[in-house]
Amino acid sequence: MTKRLARLVICFFYSATVAFSQTTSSLWLDDLPTKSFSEGIPAVLPKTTAAGDSIVMHGTYFNRGVGVNATSILAFFLDGKATEFTALVGVDDKGIKELPHRFYVIGDRKILFDSGDMRLGDEPKNVAVPLNGIKRLGLLVKVDDAGRTKVYSNWANARLVVRDNYLPQTIPNTDERYILTPPTPKTPKINSARVFGATPGNPVLYTIAATGERPMRFSAKGLPAGLSLDVQTGLITGKVVQRGTYKVTLTARNAFGQATQNLNLKIGDAIALTPPIGWNGWNSWARNIDREKVIASAKAMVRMGLSQHGWTYINIDDAWQGQRGGKFNAIQPNEKFPKFREMVDFIHRLGLKVGVYSTPMITSYAGYVGGSSNLKDGGFPDSIQANKRAFRYVGNYRFETQDARQLAEWGIDYLKYDWRIDVPSAERMSVALKNSGRDIFYSISNSAPFASVTDWVRLTNSYRTGPDIRDSWNSLYVSAFTLDKWAPYAGPGHWNDPDMMILGNVTTGTQLHPTRLTPDEQYSHVSLFSLLSAPLLIGCPIEQLDAFTLNLLTNDEVIEIDQDPLGKSARLLREENGVQIWLKPLEDGSFAVGLFNIGDFGKTPESYFRWGDETAKSFTFDLANVGLNGHYRLRDVWRQKTLGVVETSFKTEIRHHGVVLLRLFPKK
Template sequence: MRTTGALLLASIAAVGIAVLVVPAVTQSTPAAELTPVSAPARTLALTPPMGFNDWNSFGCDVSEELIKQTADYFVSSGMRDAGYRYVNIDDCWMARHRDADGRLTPDPDKFPSGIAGTADYVHSHGLKLGLYEDAGTRTCAGYPGSLGHEQLDAQTFAAWGVDYLKYDNCNNAGHKTPAQYIERYTTMADALAATGRPIVYSICEWGVHEPWTWAGNIGHLWRTTHDIKDIWSSLKSIIRRNAALSSHAGPGAWNDPDMLEIGNGGMTDAEYRTQFSLWAEMAAPLLVGTDLRRASPSTMTIYLNQDVIDVDQDPLGKQGRLVSTDHDRLVFAKPLSNGDVAVALFNGSDTTATISTSAAQAGLGAARNGYLLRDLWSRATILTTGDITATVAPHATVMYRISSTRFGT
């Protein structure tokens, strides 16, 4: 909940002050240095959100039964214990028209218990419920949008027990300028804050107006790219775009390269391990986009790799930076809270490659007796004096957690 002073700042922002200060925020300004519209915006999502979103696998075929069964599976599979918390409903959950009082209404066939009843079920499992809406007149699938209804809709979401809002950008009344985008997304941010309910706010404007330069003022995560597809070319292009934005992320403010496609069948397991590895390395939200009820053992092995999850969820909250780029071969280094560094060697090419860096390039201090490299997929350990190298298969990623503390400095 915002303090009185923060509410005043938010009210000022809603009428235009936030728009006026935008030109002072440049693309090189890290998120941690932005002047927030509301300081409590950083008290939620202190690590990247983890959970599920139905859109990639189901599109408009969403239902209360699906959401409840997914919540059940989070518990029975160990996903909840691994850190997955949010069960998020995407587009198409509502009736085609608002009710006589102007309120959004859940589709009674899809959600016979309503969103409130579904939220109660999810909460009873120790999980949180997410919901979708749009900062336009209609959602992307043509359902009622929230533009002009922000206060009423935010109050409705809070009353239903919603914990997370994904806020999309379709049918946006012809708004094209950064100022117009910021105004629309700020209006909902203020409406959510005014409810007094802690709701994680996911800004989904597809990276159109460089949200990494302003969205940290009002939300907790923001899409940096177009929608992901379950094909290698899509994954590769999104990695490239999101990799360059490491200075803009931090606790409570995350670059979001979109949902996980792991298990949907369009890529190989090596490519899926690359997505999971690099999403963790880039401190991205880990939102599962597959039908977990039918997930294969190999898919679940990826989703439940606790060593990789721990890198994503490290409380220091640093996004891994690019240490080197050589055509399609990228090296990332992510500092961790205990002094370790997570290094990812990514081979985006179509041929096997040897990829190398060093402990010094990765940001590790001198170690008298060497460094321990732990491969987070094979679990093999290597002792090195400073060289970090691996032979990496096409489209694959080798991910190490590197420590010097066990050997003295």
């Protein structure tokens, strides 16, 4: 036998041995934790439709599969260890008749299957796609649903053939978590809002937030009668009876120097003159929230220095509510929240504010006591608790006045009111809060109809502009990058709310896990929310913040853009070569500009997924194209670095799904 022939024989037996050792097996998609692979917003459910019903297409029932709603994005990391994907796809028989759905299977940027348009009543189509060598797999259903519900379609009998019992993973998120913002200096810097509104005769709680070495002493010149300052904590409390605008000068001093800031204190009919900035517990703990977790969050807000940058609210979401009772026959806290008023007082002493959740429905979304009932006394018997979903509607007897008075007596500062929003329910609670004897920020949720935006401006302090946010680029894009039409309605006292922030460790649909946003996407997230003058509500456990996320949340120049007293929302002025240009005018005559590399997201099936080979884009920002004429001093906001003076254009690199956030100061 020649040496060449011998080598061929050895190679043959080696290849055969490897092939034999790599056994394959079928893996039903509905046996996987499907929610963890979903990067869309609506529900994704195993073995049922997205509504929880049986999967039925063209009259045929299916016991296996994954049901999705509207545009759906499922992303899997296969690492080359799958050989085939098979399924039957189509519109569910309970879906919407006239809407076309289009199914795609995409592997490593290549479209492997395209169903073409499919409608209700069409026969399901077979999918049989080889996956040898594919590392990243995307399953996309594209529907132009225009906000309509019940847009149900299915991946029936969906399964993967994998080697050696491999289990698909979520898409890796291992990009460098680079820190841009420099550390805060030891010298004092005041970071609290420069305008504050309160109602005559109602309690005032305002904290002078300041960074710098402790100990620090505070002073306030020009405080109106009725207010006092704690010089050690910077906490201003009391009541002001006389209407008017009071010019107050705040000062913070330590061993390294002093800082001053002017405050316009407006006593009148308007509160919430800047967007709220704080924390909400739902995306941290969901139904598992309790007194200990809330207190731990408040302590962490102070201990980690967030309160020094102006972070204020500690908001308890759904799952605190118990039975009605007390002197107002109002919702009382359940067994997870003993000594409720004591907890509120403790948080106030830290210089923070407290929020809670309620709903005008009989039951909340988590199944707890709501603000109405079909029983005159508002009772919540076992018959309701046994079938909570059946009582997600507004009952015959409503208790807005009683509940608002109870919130005021406890010292609550913020109410998140959550349901499929209607104007009458919103108005009843608005009136009740204004008559409660306390200034309570009023936030309504979720998916406020745009057609009634003038009512939301009139009645509320913030209104959720869309569905619940998820920690994916698609959800962030839908929640924030589409808000330009809402922009003219935002302003002091009434803010467009794209939902909580999806940074850190979150529980959006699955167990607590690190956000799936890349570091670049997280910079874009915080930048755009600030440009939009959106409420900034941290959605992760504060005590678990790492250095990268804490750095994202403590750039005072970014927060200042969000808290600017002018209260103008940025507008989307142009989109050029996959880069969106958002511009926001600020009170001092300067402009904040966000240059976002959105990568033509949504324009091709491939653009819905992250393939791991994305690159930065070179971009020239032409000032004249957005109406900026003259000379401007240019500042990189994230790096807190002045870049010089520009007149015509500025050239930069923008990372994929990343941002360059600028502030332009006119030069005379």
